[in-house]
Amino acid sequence: MEFDKFVKLKKLTALRLSYNQISLVESETSANRTFQKFVSLGLAQCNLSKFPNFLAKQDELELLDLHGNNIHGQVPKWVWNMSKESLKCIQLSNNFLTSLGQHPILLPWTNLAILDISSNNIQGSLPIPSSSTLQYSASNNSFIGKISELICNLSSLQVLDLSENNLSGPLPQCLHSFGDSLVLLNIQRNKFEGSIPQTWANGSKLMIINFSQNKFQGWLPRSLAKCITLKALDLSNNQFxxxxxxxxxxxxxxxxxxxxxxxxxxxxxxxxxxxxxxxxxxxxxxxxxxxxxxxxxxxxxxxxxxxxxxxxxxxxxxxxxxxxxxxxxxxxxxxxxxxxxxxxxxxxxxxxxxxxxxxxxxxxxxxxxxxxxxxxxxxxxxxxxxxxxxxxxxxxxxxxxxxxxxxxxxxxxxxxxxxxxxxxxxxxxxxxxxxxxxxxxxxxxxxxxxxxxxxxxxxxxxxxxxxxxxxxxxxxxxxLPPLSSTSKKSHDSGSSLQFGWRIVMIGYGCGLLVGVTIGHIVIERKHDCLMKTFGVRQPVPRRKV
Structure with a gap:
C-alpha cells in the first residue's frame, strides 16, 4: 500500500495502520509532496525498511510508533529536529538500527513521556531523554560507556530499563531519589561496577530491582528495607x-x-x-x-x-x-x-x-x-x-x-x-x-x-x-526392607542374624531335596492321580516396563 493515498485526506490527523499485515511503501516523489500535519501515526509492523521521508516535515506529531519494522542502519539527523515541542511518545523498538547518528546527549523533545528504543543493535553513548519522561527503555542494544549524570533530572521516571548493553562504570547514586515514582529498575547484563546506591528513601514505589550480571561489590545497603512494595530483587552474578x-x-x-x-x-x-x-x-x-x-x-x-x-x-x-x-x-x-x-x-x-x-x-x-x-x-x-x-x-x-x-x-x-x-x-x-x-x-x-x-x-x-x-x-x-530394632541388642546382632538365616535356608534346601526324592518313590504309583487333581501352574513372566 502506498502512503501517498492518504495525502488527499487533508483533515486526517491520526492514522493507525499497525498490526494489519500490510506493507507500507513510500513513492519516490513523496519527499516533495506537501503532507497534512499528523498528530498520531501508528505504523508498527508495516514492513518499513527506512524512516519515511515525509516525517522530516512533521512538527506537530505527538505519537509516533514505528516498532517491529525492518528499519536498518542509522537514524537520520532530521529526526532530532522533528516535532521538538509536541512529541510525547516515540517507539522505535524491534528494528535493526545500529546508530543514533549525531544525536545530542540530552534529547530535544521537551514534553516526551515514553521513549522506547529497545531490541535494536544501537552502539555509542546512551542518550538521555527530557525530565518529563515517564518510561525509558533502551534494553538489548550495544550502548557503551558511563551513564550521564543528566539522568538524575528524570525525577518523574516510572520505568527505567537499560538491561543487556555494555554500559560500564559506577551507577549514578541519584537513582535512589527516583523512589517516589520509579516502579521498575532493570540494569542487568551490563558491566557496571562499584557499589549500588546506598540510600533508598521511605515511601519507595519500587516493585522490581534487577542488578544481576554486573560487577557490583561491597555490602548491601540496609535502606533497601524501606522499599516496602518490592516484589522481586535479583542481585545474582556480581561480587557482593x-x-x-x-x-x-x-x-x-x-x-x-x-x-x-x-x-x-x-x-x-x-x-x-x-x-x-x-x-x-x-x-x-x-x-x-x-x-x-x-x-x-x-x-x-x-x-x-x-x-x-x-x-x-x-x-x-x-x-x-x-x-x-x-x-x-x-x-x-x-x-x-x-x-x-x-x-x-x-x-x-x-x-x-x-x-x-x-x-x-x-x-x-x-x-x-x-x-x-x-x-x-x-x-x-x-x-x-x-x-x-x-x-x-x-x-x-x-x-x-x-x-x-x-x-x-x-x-x-x-x-x-x-x-x-x-x-x-x-x-x-x-x-x-x-x-x-x-x-x-x-x-x-x-x-x-x-x-x-x-x-x-x-x-x-x-x-x-x-x-x-x-x-x-x-x-x-x-x-529386603530394613528390620525394625526394638533394642540396641537386636540392632547389634543384625549381621549374625543374617548369617543364621543363610544356614537355615541351606538346611531347608537340603531337607526339601531329600524329602522330595523319598516322596517320589513312595507315591510313584499315584502320580497320574495327583497330576489330574492338582496339575502344574507355569510361572507368568513379568512384563518389563
Missing part, C-alpha cells in the same frame, strides 16, 4: 560480599530473592518474628559460601506453604499506567513489564522470560550447608524445584519429600546422605529431573512411575545402591 540480608524479611510483598553467584557468607538466621519473609516463594542462594543448617524458617510462615492458592495464569510483573493528554483526545497508556530471571533447572541455566505467580523454587546448591534435610520442607506443597546439591548435608532423605506433589526437579547430589531412597518419592508424578548421585545411599532404587525414566547418572557414585537403571543387581537380603 555480605551476610544474608535477613533484614529484608519485613518486606510484605517480597516474592523473589536471587543472590546466586556472589560472595555471601555465614549462617542464615532469622532473628525476629518481624522478619519472617511472609510471601517469599523463589529463593536462589546458589554458588555462595553460606554455612550452617538449611534455612527452612524462610518458608515456615510463607504463603508458599499453602496448597490452596488460586491457580490462575498470571505473572510477576509491573503494571504502569498513566493518561496521555493529546490535542485530539486523552489516551490511557497501560504498560506491562514482566520480571525475568535465570535459574539452573535440569542441569542447564534456564532463562525464565515470564515468571508465573504460582512458581515456587528453592536453590541452595553449591554452598557449605550442613546437617540433616529438614522434614518440614515437605510442607511446601507447591514447590516446583528443589536443589540442595553440592553441600555437606548428612542423614537420610526425608520421606516427607513425597508430599511435594507438584515437584518437577529434585537435586540432592554431591552430599553425604545415607540410607535408602524413600519409596514415597514414587508418588511425585510430575518429577522430570532427579539426581542423588555421589552420596552414600544404599539399597534398592525405587521402581515404577517416574523412576523408570531416570538414567544411570542420577544414581552414580553410590556404591551400595542396586537395581534398575544401574547394572548392579540387588541380592535377596539387600532388597
Amino acid at each position: 560480599n555480605d551476610t544474608f540480608p535477613s533484614w529484608l524479611g519485613g518486606l510484605p510483598n517480597l516474592k523473589i530473592l536471587i543472590l546466586r553467584s556472589n560472595k555471601f557468607y555465614g549462617p542464615i538466621k532469622i532473628h525476629s518474628v518481624n522478619y519472617e519473609f511472609p510471601n517469599l516463594q523463589i529463593v536462589d542462594l546458589s554458588y555462595n559460601s553460606f554455612t550452617g543448617m538449611l534455612p527452612v524458617e524462610l518458608f515456615q510462615n510463607s504463603n508458599s506453604s499453602r496448597s490452596d492458592r488460586a491457580y490462575h495464569l498470571s505473572y510477576i510483573q509491573v503494571n504502569s499506567s498513566f493518561v496521555m493528554k493529546y490535542s485530539y483526545q486523552n489516551i490511557i497508556f497501560r504498560c506491562k513489564y514482566s520480571f525475568s530471571m535465570m535459574m539452573t533447572n535440569k542441569g542447564v541455566d534456564t532463562i525464565y522470560e515470564n515468571v508465573q505467580e504460582i512458581f515456587t523454587a528453592l536453590d541452595f546448591s553449591s554452598n557449605r550447608f550442613a546437617g540433616d534435610i529438614p522434614v518440614s520442607i515437605g510442607n511446601i506443597k507447591v514447590l516446583r524445584l528443589l536443589n540442595l546439591s553440592n553441600n555437606i548435608l548428612t542423614g537420610h532423605i526425608p520421606p516427607t519429600l513425597g508430599n511435594l506433589v507438584e515437584l518437577e526437579s529434585l537435586y540432592l547430589s554431591q552430599n553425604k546422605l545415607v540410607g535408602e531412597i524413600p519409596q514415597q518419592l514414587t508418588q511425585l508424578t510430575f518429577l522430570e529431573s532427579f539426581n542423588v548421585s555421589h552420596n552414600d545411599l544404599v539399597g534398592l532404587i525405587p521402581q515404577g512411575k517416574q523412576f523408570n525414566t531416570f538414567e544411570n547418572s542420577s544414581f552414580e557414585g553410590n556404591s551400595k545402591l542396586c537395581g534398575k537403571p544401574l547394572s548392579k543387581k540387588c541380592k535377596y537380603y539387600e532388597a
Whole structure:
C-alpha cells in the first residue's frame, strides 16, 4: 500500500495502520509532496525498511510508533529536529538500527513521556531523554560507556530499563531519589561496577530491582528495607560480599530473592518474628559460601506453604499506567513489564522470560550447608524445584519429600546422605529431573512411575545402591526392607542374624531335596492321580516396563 493515498485526506490527523499485515511503501516523489500535519501515526509492523521521508516535515506529531519494522542502519539527523515541542511518545523498538547518528546527549523533545528504543543493535553513548519522561527503555542494544549524570533530572521516571548493553562504570547514586515514582529498575547484563546506591528513601514505589550480571561489590545497603512494595530483587552474578540480608524479611510483598553467584557468607538466621519473609516463594542462594543448617524458617510462615492458592495464569510483573493528554483526545497508556530471571533447572541455566505467580523454587546448591534435610520442607506443597546439591548435608532423605506433589526437579547430589531412597518419592508424578548421585545411599532404587525414566547418572557414585537403571543387581537380603530394632541388642546382632538365616535356608534346601526324592518313590504309583487333581501352574513372566 502506498502512503501517498492518504495525502488527499487533508483533515486526517491520526492514522493507525499497525498490526494489519500490510506493507507500507513510500513513492519516490513523496519527499516533495506537501503532507497534512499528523498528530498520531501508528505504523508498527508495516514492513518499513527506512524512516519515511515525509516525517522530516512533521512538527506537530505527538505519537509516533514505528516498532517491529525492518528499519536498518542509522537514524537520520532530521529526526532530532522533528516535532521538538509536541512529541510525547516515540517507539522505535524491534528494528535493526545500529546508530543514533549525531544525536545530542540530552534529547530535544521537551514534553516526551515514553521513549522506547529497545531490541535494536544501537552502539555509542546512551542518550538521555527530557525530565518529563515517564518510561525509558533502551534494553538489548550495544550502548557503551558511563551513564550521564543528566539522568538524575528524570525525577518523574516510572520505568527505567537499560538491561543487556555494555554500559560500564559506577551507577549514578541519584537513582535512589527516583523512589517516589520509579516502579521498575532493570540494569542487568551490563558491566557496571562499584557499589549500588546506598540510600533508598521511605515511601519507595519500587516493585522490581534487577542488578544481576554486573560487577557490583561491597555490602548491601540496609535502606533497601524501606522499599516496602518490592516484589522481586535479583542481585545474582556480581561480587557482593555480605551476610544474608535477613533484614529484608519485613518486606510484605517480597516474592523473589536471587543472590546466586556472589560472595555471601555465614549462617542464615532469622532473628525476629518481624522478619519472617511472609510471601517469599523463589529463593536462589546458589554458588555462595553460606554455612550452617538449611534455612527452612524462610518458608515456615510463607504463603508458599499453602496448597490452596488460586491457580490462575498470571505473572510477576509491573503494571504502569498513566493518561496521555493529546490535542485530539486523552489516551490511557497501560504498560506491562514482566520480571525475568535465570535459574539452573535440569542441569542447564534456564532463562525464565515470564515468571508465573504460582512458581515456587528453592536453590541452595553449591554452598557449605550442613546437617540433616529438614522434614518440614515437605510442607511446601507447591514447590516446583528443589536443589540442595553440592553441600555437606548428612542423614537420610526425608520421606516427607513425597508430599511435594507438584515437584518437577529434585537435586540432592554431591552430599553425604545415607540410607535408602524413600519409596514415597514414587508418588511425585510430575518429577522430570532427579539426581542423588555421589552420596552414600544404599539399597534398592525405587521402581515404577517416574523412576523408570531416570538414567544411570542420577544414581552414580553410590556404591551400595542396586537395581534398575544401574547394572548392579540387588541380592535377596539387600532388597529386603530394613528390620525394625526394638533394642540396641537386636540392632547389634543384625549381621549374625543374617548369617543364621543363610544356614537355615541351606538346611531347608537340603531337607526339601531329600524329602522330595523319598516322596517320589513312595507315591510313584499315584502320580497320574495327583497330576489330574492338582496339575502344574507355569510361572507368568513379568512384563518389563
